[in-house]
């Protein structure tokens with residue numbers, strides 16, 4: 001088994017390389033080197049797949065279409081179905097929970113709320129552990145198996161850890177997750193416990209956990225599965241392929257994602273770029289990322305850029321000022337120093353999209369509006385609809401344009417938030433370390449609090465009448 005795995009990995013080295021994205025460095029490394037940043041300059045790595053072997057566009061589309069109807073486990077997965085685009089070669093020791101295959105819905109109420117004729121919502125919360133992380137975790141944990149790692153680790157705001165724990169469990173690997181103590185929703189924490197991860201509650205925020213992870217990455221027994229790991233991005237990029245199949249290859253004008261650690265925006269940007277390079281699409285959709293106002297270092301940097309001189313992402317700023325104490329009730333994206341900011345910024349600039357921020361009130365109301373369409377997402381995901389509303393109002397998206405919002409996590413990830421919004425008790429604390437300062441209340445503009453109703457038919461009918 002091990003020999004077979006090693007052979008597969010050697011062959012894969014011919015199919016792709018790891019490359020430093022810093023144009024002044026550009027160093028290249030083999031796929032079997034267990035590195036997360038460029039050993040030469042410390043820069044961010046990405047995987048450069050040699051896609052020429054994939055075939056002509058019509059043949060690729062046909063092959064993917066046929067696989068969608070197949071019962072081969074590799075084809076049932078909405079990630080491994082696109083395996084010629086991934087840096088692995090057969091036989092792949094793939095670890096899957098049959099991720100991907102998520103629905104693309106129309107959201108008529110959300111569209112009207114944003115001022116659009118139509119809006120589609122790609123619900124990545126319908127993945128096996130309830131978030132988009134699964135599409136990248138299947139490839140990252142597969143790579144951990146290829147490399148013979150003993151323990152997979154990550155820092156997380158809750159979803160990466162739940163996903164890592166599940167996939168490591170499937171692979172029979174030990175897993176350990178570093179979580180900021182007291183800042184993770186109960187549902188996400190429960191998932192990591194149940195899937196058997198060692199849960200380390202760290203006194204600090206997500207960025208502190210991420211710093212620790214970068215130190216741990218030196219240990220040869222450990223495999224780091226945060227989105228700094230380019231194999232995560234490879235799995236996550238397949239969402240662009242699935243989305244385009246669902247759109248019958250009609251490229252949307254805008255694709256909008258939440259921005260936290262900025263892995264998702266990086267991955268979607270890479271996926272669309274590869275489709276363009278292969279001739280499967282004729283242009284890129286404008287990719288925009290939306291951050292929460294209190295955790296918006298990349299949006300702040302974006303606002304300072306002169307877009308006329310950004311040169312399609314060729315001229316990237318060297319540094320980004322982190323937010324020291326990020327604050328948001330959308331805990332999934334409560335991140336002050338996103339590790340993938342450079343790759344994401346490059347992808348957004350190349351596409352002609354934007355990076356902006358939205359307030360706590362805007363996130364909460366957008367979330368409730370998505371709910372009215374019968375679609376349940378978590379607060380971090382609702383930044384998309386809040387952001388689209390703002391971009392429409394500012395004239396950056398036209399009412400008749402074709403727009404897709406990527407919803408990244410399921411509503412049941414954080415039911416406490418939802419309940420508090422509808423009961424009118426949602427509030428953001430002051431952020432002061434000593435607990436001083438008044439909390440900022442979030443007004444439930446679309447509040448739907450439960451009614452206490454007497455146990456008889458007449459009372460129920462009367463209540464219905466009143467609320468019609």
Ligand code: F0G
Pocket residue numbers: 131133155156157158159160161227258259260261262263264265332333378380381408409
């Ligand atoms: N939406 C959800 C539901 C998330 O969990 C995250 C990130 C994001 C959006 C942002 O995506 O980081 O790729 O920009 N969650 C990470 C975690 C950080 O640890 O679960 P990103």
